[in-house]
Amino acid sequence: GEDVEQSLFLSVREGDSSVINCTYTDSSSTYLYWYKQEPGAGLQLLTYIFSNMDMKQDQRLTVLLNKKDKHLSLRIADTQTGDSAIYFCAERWNSGAGSYQLTFGKGTKLSVIP
Amino acid sequence: DTEVTQTPKHLVMGMTNKKSLKCEQHMGHRAMYWYKQKAKKPPELMFVYSYEKLSINESVPSRFSPECPNSSLLNLHLHALQPEDSALYLCASSQDHGQENTEAFFGQGTRLTVV
Numbered sequence: 001g002e003d004v005e006q007s008l009f010l011s012v013r014e015g016d017s018s019v020i021n022c023t024y025t026d027s028s029s030t031y032l033y034w035y036k037q038e039p040g041a042g043l044q045l046l047t048y049i050f051s052n053m054d055m056k057q058d059q060r061l062t063v064l065l066n067k068k069d070k071h072l073s074l075r076i077a078d079t080q081t082g083d084s085a086i087y088f089c090a091e092r093w094n095s096g097a098g099s100y101q102l103t104f105g106k107g108t109k110l111s112v113i114p
Numbered sequence: 115d116t117e118v119t120q121t122p123k124h125l126v127m128g129m130t131n132k133k134s135l136k137c138e139q140h141m142g143h144r145a146m147y148w149y150k151q152k153a154k155k156p157p158e159l160m161f162v163y164s165y166e167k168l169s170i171n172e173s174v175p176s177r178f179s180p181e182c183p184n185s186s187l188l189n190l191h192l193h194a195l196q197p198e199d200s201a202l203y204l205c206a207s208s209q210d211h212g213q214e215n216t217e218a219f220f221g222q223g224t225r226l227t228v229v
Contacts, residue, residue, distance in 0.1 A: 035220070042120075042204055043157065043220040088156055101170070102218060104156035 006089055006105035013113050018076040020108045022089030031092040034074045038085045084112045118221035120205050126227045135190040135224045137205030146188040149204040157204055195228045
């Protein structure tokens with residue numbers, strides 16, 4: 001749970017698909033999460049995936065997990081202007097003594113061009 | 115109901131003031147968290163309460179004092195803060211801090227400005 005990396009910016013046209021990528025380092029990570037944060041707001045949990053899955057789909061959102069490469073992606077289909085926000089990848093890892101913590105990436109700012 | 119409610123939404127305080135941030139959830143979650151988020155940065159964990167007991171303190175200065183009066187409430191008492199403590203303070207809760215498969219839900223945050 002030491003390091004989660006994300007690209008900082010992504011710009012797409014309305015209606016196109018967005019793909020936000022994330023890499024993590026802790027092979028013992030059990031759950032990986034995607035959060036959305038709009039300006040001045042808190043974090044909204046979008047979706048999560050368990051480490052023994054390789055794909056999860058939820059309406060316009062598709063999460064892909066490559067556990068071997070420790071690579072996670074979030075695909076947003078038919079991206080809308082309301083999807084403009086910062087997207088954080090987070091890994092849940094065992095911090096010892098029966099407790100778990102979240103480590104966040106730096107966030108990817110998604111800008112949707114009308 | 116997956117709501118975590120934080121009050122106030124905005125707070126401006128002087129360096130000699132004492133104030134408190136409040137957080138409430140009614141999802142029956144037994145783990146509650148305080149995070150600090152500076153502009154353009156990810157959230158950083160400050161404290162974790164598990165079953166109303168402080169289980170993690172990430173070396174936070176004593177001018178921040180958490181309190182968990184009951185399983186639904188979490189406070190953060192502030193005293194003698196510095197301007198660099200200005201940030202968005204986020205509260206979160208999850209069903210159990212010691213379980214693998216648990217989602218963490220965040221509140222909307224308190225935007226704190228120390229003058």
